[in-house]
Amino acid sequence: EADIYQTPRYLVIGTGKKITLECSQTMGHDKMYWYQQDPGMELHLIHYSYGVNSTEKGDLSSESTVSRIRTEHFPLTLESARPSHTSQYLCASNFKTDTQYFGPGTRLTVL
């Protein structure tokens, strides 16, 4: 099992709230990623980081922001949640082998 954790696992929140999805890994991986995935649909890369203080936007435009102050931690923040943000958010990480390990995901519902 991969040592990558996401909290919360499920979140139901009202429109306009600020939320932060947490992702941590204890494998010392330098690369970390956030994906968004709707049920039965494909993964979309929304943010990635190749190391501390490095963050880039992914292929899918997202209103979320990320930070990478520590190697093991890659939180994602939505300043003002909207119903269109309802989705599953998956965090992943990898090192030189390129095998990506995924966290269990956060299911976000914005009412």
Added chain:
Amino acid sequence: RKEVEQDPGPFNVPEGATVAFNCTYSNSASQSFFWYRQDCRKEPKLLMSVYSSGNEDGRFTAQLNRASQYISLLIRDSKLSDSATYLCVVKDSSASKIIFGSGTRLSIRP
């Protein structure tokens, strides 16, 4: 055209059947290839890496055809537990990106 393309399926096959998936990629400079498995409402998990010489892991065989730019996954003697979505993954070494296909859904029936 997508960088990584897969037949979305669903493939609905009886238990014990052999099933094969193909995946095509557009970037000839791609270096690393993988198959992931994703169960319903779960995170993707690595099934196997794909090597140039082809590789086998039990009932699963993965092959790479660089000339035609496709990779394949063969599942023999399929089990009910093989029902899942299979994701083709390609690493674009020049851009250092990992690109996921949209997945092929497989359903094994008793």
